[in-house]
Amino acid sequence: MTVVLGTPVGQAASNADIxxxxxxxxxxxxxxxxxxxxxxxxxxxxxSLITIKVTSAIRKSGKRVAVATLMGALLVxxxxxxxxxxxxxxxxxxxxxxxPVEMSSKPALPNAGVKEVDEPFPIPPQSNATAQExxxxxxxxxxxxxxxxxxxxxxQPVTVAKVQSTPVPPTKPGPKDDAKAPVGSAVVLDADxxxxxxxxxxxxxxxxxxxxxxxxxxxxxxxxxKLGSGLVAVTADGKFGLFTNPNTRLPEKHSVGEKLPNGETxxxxxxxxxxxxxxxxxxxxx
Amino acid sequence: xxxxxxxxxxxxxxxxxxxIAPGTRFSGVLECSGGVLIQGAFTGNLTVLGGPLVLMEGxxxxxxxxxxxxxxxFGTITERAEGExxxxxxxxxxxxxxxxxxxxxVTAGAIKTYAGAQVEGRIRTIRKEKIxx
Numbered sequence: 078m079t080v081v082l083g084t085p086v087g088q089a090a091s092n093a094d095i096x097x098x099x100x101x102x103x104x105x106x107x108x109x110x111x112x113x114x115x116x117x118x119x120x121x122x123x124x125s126l127i128t129i130k131v132t133s134a135i136r137k138s139g140k141r142v143a144v145a146t147l148m149g150a151l152l153v154x155x156x157x158x159x160x161x162x163x164x165x166x167x168x169x170x171x172x173x174x175x176x177p178v179e180m181s182s183k184p185a186l187p188n189a190g191v192k193e194v195d196e197p198f199p200i201p202p203q204s205n206a207t208a209q210e211x212x213x214x215x216x217x218x219x220x221x222x223x224x225x226x227x228x229x230x231x232x233q234p235v236t237v238a239k240v241q242s243t244p245v246p247p248t249k250p251g252p253k254d255d256a257k258a259p260v261g262s263a264v265v266l267d268a269d270x271x272x273x274x275x276x277x278x279x280x281x282x283x284x285x286x287x288x289x290x291x292x293x294x295x296x297x298x299x300x301x302x303k304l305g306s307g308l309v310a311v312t313a314d315g316k317f318g319l320f321t322n323p324n325t326r327l328p329e330k331h332s333v334g335e336k337l338p339n340g341e342t343x344x345x346x347x348x349x350x351x352x353x354x355x356x357x358x359x360x361x362x363x
Numbered sequence: 364x365x366x367x368x369x370x371x372x373x374x375x376x377x378x379x380x381x382x383i384a385p386g387t388r389f390s391g392v393l394e395c396s397g398g399v400l401i402q403g404a405f406t407g408n409l410t411v412l413g414g415p416l417v418l419m420e421g422x423x424x425x426x427x428x429x430x431x432x433x434x435x436x437f438g439t440i441t442e443r444a445e446g447e448x449x450x451x452x453x454x455x456x457x458x459x460x461x462x463x464x465x466x467x468x469v470t471a472g473a474i475k476t477y478a479g480a481q482v483e484g485r486i487r488t489i490r491k492e493k494i495x496x
Contacts, residue, residue: 081367082477
């Protein structure tokens with residue numbers, strides 16, 4: 078057990094407690110001159126060491142050297158700065174004017190080093206003619222929206238997609254094929270749309286809805302039966318039956334004469350047959 | 364609190380094997396082999412050898428006390444008779460702590476006082492070998 082002694086009195090717990098002017102050490106009071114030590118006022122002996130004084134000339138030359146080095150450093154810095162500034166001007170001026178012009182006028186060339194990720198086939202060298210013709214079928218991809226006939230609008234893009242999915246070899250360009258299948262143009266296909274099968278079922282049939290609903294009802298009933306207030310177990314002595322509480326879904330013990338969660342009273346428990354009889358019905362082990 | 368000191372009373376480490384528990388009263392002569400921890404009331408002659416004398420806060424002693432080790436005084440030392448102070452003789456150091464209230468003559472090898480201690484009586488310091496004699 079730790080017990081507090083208190084604040085010590087008359088004991089040097091730390092040096093701060095001691096007076097700075099009355100500290101006795103080594104036979105004298107500190108911070109004062111000793112009486113025994115005499116003050117030496119006589120002439121000091123000549124030192125045996127040779128001392129060399131720094132002359133004024135040496136000092137001046139040293140200054141000159143320092144100034145020269147500073148000037149040199151400044152000049153070097155200025156030169157580097159000018160060079161970097163000139164480089165910056167050269168690099169920044171022409172670049173923004175050239176890039177947009179090149180992109181719009183010329184199509185992608187195989188030697189340009191630019192890859193189009195959406196393209197499935199390599200671009201042939203004779204692609205200039207095909208590229209010009211591809212402008213027409215590209216417009217056909219865009220579906221025309223007719224408010225009077227909305228069903229047709231859904232079909233139009235599908236037919237175009239069909240033609241494009243077939244692999245057209247670039248070495249045999251036909252006039253009809255080029256019109257229908259624009260080689261070299263990128264087409265974005267949705268993952269859900271399958272080009273082989275057009276989407277016929279826009280609305281699920283009523284029969285399908287009924288089929289979907291029925292099994293869900295059946296499964297719900299089955300689940301309820303499994304989790305309902307059924308008899309789960311009977312104790313070894315035959316005095317208690319374990320029933321699942323439908324509200325909490327936890328098993329509960331009930332003996333003869335007790336009420337189940339559903340309100341029924343247990344009349345008898347038959348351990349051998351594995352059944353419990355209540356006033357309403359009979360439960361068998363699940 | 365400025366430079367407040369504490370001490371750990373370790374019965375095992377300090378060989379305190381005798382104890383007068385709170386509420387316990389003893390009157391008579393008691394010789395302890397090993398230290399003694401007094402939390403109750405003691406009246407009489409007490410001799411402690413081989414351990415410290417620890418008078419805890421709330422403990423009360425009166426009479427003559429001899430200890431060859433240290434004495435930690437946290438409690439109360441009353442007069443052994445009307446107008447007659449108790450006597451405490453310790454070979455080691457006597458710790459007069461802030462909660463001490465003593466009417467006793469104290470003779471010890473060393474005295475350690477703490478602010479708040481109330482001691483009425485004569486205080487002497489003496490060398491340990493003289494105490495042994």
